[in-house]
Amino acid sequence: MAVIQVSAGGGKGYDVTVERGSLNRCGELLAPLFPGSKIAVITDTNVARVYLEDVQSSLEQAGFETCSYAFAAGEKSKNLSTLSNILEFLADSGLTRTDAIVALGGGVVGDIAGFAAGCYLRGIKYAQIPTTLLAFVDSAVGGKTAVDLRAGKNLAGLFNPPSAVVADPGCLDTLSDEILSDGAAEAVKTGILDGEVLFSLVEKGEIRQNAEKIIELCILYKAKIVGMDEFERGLRKLLNLGHTVGHAIEKLSGYKIPHGQSVAMGIGVITRAAVRLGMCPHSDCARIISALSACGLPTETFYGASELAGASLADKKRSGSTITLVMPRAIGNCELLDIPVSDLQGIIEKGLCPMEE
Numbered sequence: 001m002a003v004i005q006v007s008a009g010g011g012k013g014y015d016v017t018v019e020r021g022s023l024n025r026c027g028e029l030l031a032p033l034f035p036g037s038k039i040a041v042i043t044d045t046n047v048a049r050v051y052l053e054d055v056q057s058s059l060e061q062a063g064f065e066t067c068s069y070a071f072a073a074g075e076k077s078k079n080l081s082t083l084s085n086i087l088e089f090l091a092d093s094g095l096t097r098t099d100a101i102v103a104l105g106g107g108v109v110g111d112i113a114g115f116a117a118g119c120y121l122r123g124i125k126y127a128q129i130p131t132t133l134l135a136f137v138d139s140a141v142g143g144k145t146a147v148d149l150r151a152g153k154n155l156a157g158l159f160n161p162p163s164a165v166v167a168d169p170g171c172l173d174t175l176s177d178e179i180l181s182d183g184a185a186e187a188v189k190t191g192i193l194d195g196e197v198l199f200s201l202v203e204k205g206e207i208r209q210n211a212e213k214i215i216e217l218c219i220l221y222k223a224k225i226v227g228m229d230e231f232e233r234g235l236r237k238l239l240n241l242g243h244t245v246g247h248a249i250e251k252l253s254g255y256k257i258p259h260g261q262s263v264a265m266g267i268g269v270i271t272r273a274a275v276r277l278g279m280c281p282h283s284d285c286a287r288i289i290s291a292l293s294a295c296g297l298p299t300e301t302f303y304g305a306s307e308l309a310g311a312s313l314a315d316k317k318r319s320g321s322t323i324t325l326v327m328p329r330a331i332g333n334c335e336l337l338d339i340p341v342s343d344l345q346g347i348i349e350k351g352l353c354p355m356e357e
């Protein structure tokens with residue numbers, strides 16, 4: 001078992017418990033944090049089938065009254081209409097300011113339930129119980145919450161840290177290989193940022209075998225970065241490695257290509273571009289591409305540079321006439337590069353053709 005502390009502004013630090021079996025004792029773990037009597041568990045229809053009963057029964061054994069709301073699984077639900085339904089549900093269930101929310105599920109549930117917690121009654125407490133690899137290694141920690149707008153991903157949201165994260169790696173047992181792969185993209189991303197120890201754990205694609213250690217190291221890295229730059233004024237932007245192009249791919253596909261696969265392609269594009277710009281050795285690029293492939297992820301996209309650049313420029317990471325790219329210089333060394341918007345298409349172009357071996 002590992003307990004990782006994440007610091008957040010205004011004394012809102014929280015613990016992330018990584019332990020097999022912790023989902024079944026979430027009530028005990030959350031009881032000291034939530035003084036109210038009622039907890040609304042927000043989840044999606046798939047996760048509800050597998051875990052809702054266990055979570056509600058653990059919460060009830062710890063003395064909480066519970067209610068639950070499950071929306072249709074999938075990124076398409078991460079919108080204002082689902083948010084509105086959740087808020088109406090919370091009000092209909094009579095949740096007060098001392099009551100709390102539990103977000104039970106993957107990144108979609110965590111993002112939308114965290115947003116609902118941040119705006120219901122001007123903010124009530126919430127906890128994350130992640131159930132996908134992506135949520136373990138990335139979205140459950142750091143307090144970013146959001147929904148998508150028609151214009152793009154995550155365009156409405158809040159920085160809203162949870163009061164606790166209960167991470168039970170046992171949840172990966174019920175996850176399909178395909179969804180596990182999606183999460184592996186964020187784990188490889190963190191490995192590229194953090195360095196050799198984590199990267200070598202994900203490099204061979206043996207994610208299930210090394211899950212607990214990978215989850216722990218990814219959360220430790222994210223906790224370190226978020227602790228230094230909670231509101232993404234600088235350093236935290238590093239976590240967007242692969243995401244400028246990744247978000248563009250997600251959007252161009254009408255969200256049919258999942259987040260993780262899109263990010264993997266985004267990492268592929270930006271890493272090849274970094275090699276062609278003389279910023280990254282070919283050997284590091286080859287290891288990155290092969291790690292993504294070993295995790296069952298695509299590293300090339302059929303979209304063209306002009307459509308990718310066009311879709312990226314609607315991305316919120318753009319500030320005025322410049323855009324910040326995360327460029328890999330080596331495994332364990334990435335840097336932020338501010339470029340004029342007009343250079344983006346050319347840089348993406350460099351990353352589109354496969355490397356000659």
Ligand SMILES: NC(=O)c1ccc[n+]([C@@H]2O[C@H](COP(=O)([O-])OP(=O)(O)OC[C@H]3O[C@@H](n4cnc5c(N)ncnc54)[C@H](O)[C@@H]3O)[C@@H](O)[C@H]2O)c1
Nearest residue numbers: 046047073074106107108131132134138139144171174175
């Ligand atoms: N807030 C952040 O910092 C942050 C970081 C990275 C990604 N994200 C967001 O996360 C989202 C993607 O998250 P995701 O990949 O977890 O998607 P998801 O939440 O849609 O989960 C993927 C699928 O797996 C199912 N599922 C979840 N847990 C399961 C389990 N244990 N067993 C069986 N099925 C299970 C879900 O029902 C869903 O169908 C995107 O919207 C992305 O923008 C947010």
Ligand SMILES: [Zn+2]
Nearest residue numbers: 186243259263
């Ligand atoms: Zn991501």
